[in-house]
Amino acid sequence: xxxxxxxxxxxxxxxxxxxxxxxxxxxxxxxxxxxxxxxxxxxxxxxxxxxxxxxxxxxxxxxxxxxxxxxxxxxxxxxxxxxxxxxxxxxxxxxxxxxxxxxxxxxxxxxxxxxxxxxxxxxxxxxxxxxxxxxxxxxxxxxxxxxxxxxxxxxxxxxxxxxxxxxxxxxxxxxxx
Numbered sequence: 238x239x240x241x242x243x244x245x246x247x248x249x250x251x252x253x254x255x256x257x258x259x260x261x262x263x264x265x266x267x268x269x270x271x272x273x274x275x276x277x278x279x280x281x282x283x284x285x286x287x288x289x290x291x292x293x294x295x296x297x298x299x300x301x302x303x304x305x306x307x308x309x310x311x312x313x314x315x316x317x318x319x320x321x322x323x324x325x326x327x328x329x330x331x332x333x334x335x336x337x338x339x340x341x342x343x344x345x346x347x348x349x350x351x352x353x354x355x356x357x358x359x360x361x362x363x364x365x366x367x368x369x370x371x372x373x374x375x376x377x378x379x380x381x382x383x384x385x386x387x388x389x390x391x392x393x394x395x396x397x398x399x400x401x402x403x404x405x406x407x408x409x410x411x412x413x414x
Contacts, residue, residue, distance in 0.1 A: 244302035
């Protein structure tokens with residue numbers, strides 16, 4: 238992605254701490270991702286296995302927009318997210334590849350993470366897109382809960398090599414009065 242460093246901001250919230258993903262985070266992030274329950278509705282249900290996690294991690298590092306998420310109170314690595322597909326001409330970016338440890342589900346950590354990422358993105362773009370597996374009902378509800386609207390269906394080849402059906406949710410930058 239363009240603009241080195243911009244798409245890997247740091248953030249300290251009430252529940253989480255976000256920092257740029259680095260190579261030395263691989264083992265700690267794998268530990269967070271190794272719970273099969275995280276992936277049960279995800280299109281890549283075996284991302285908790287070392288080979289599939291390696292694809293996830295390597296594409297995250299290549300994206301130049303990957304973030305590591307820590308539990309603010311303990312400092313333990315609990316997940317990741319990333320900015321991808323920045324298009325300065327269309328003033329859009331995608332927020333995706335997000336996962337959080339299950340003990341953070343329902344705590345507001347995902348909302349805090351996505352709110353931070355959207356605020357950051359909206360300083361450069363007018364539209365944020367979220368690509369979600371068509372059968373990932375938990376993530377689809379989360380998108381609707383933050384106010385994103387369903388925009389379109391998408392079929393694309395993923396890094397794991399499969400063709401994947403997804404839905405794209407959109408948030409537009411708030412209008413300034």
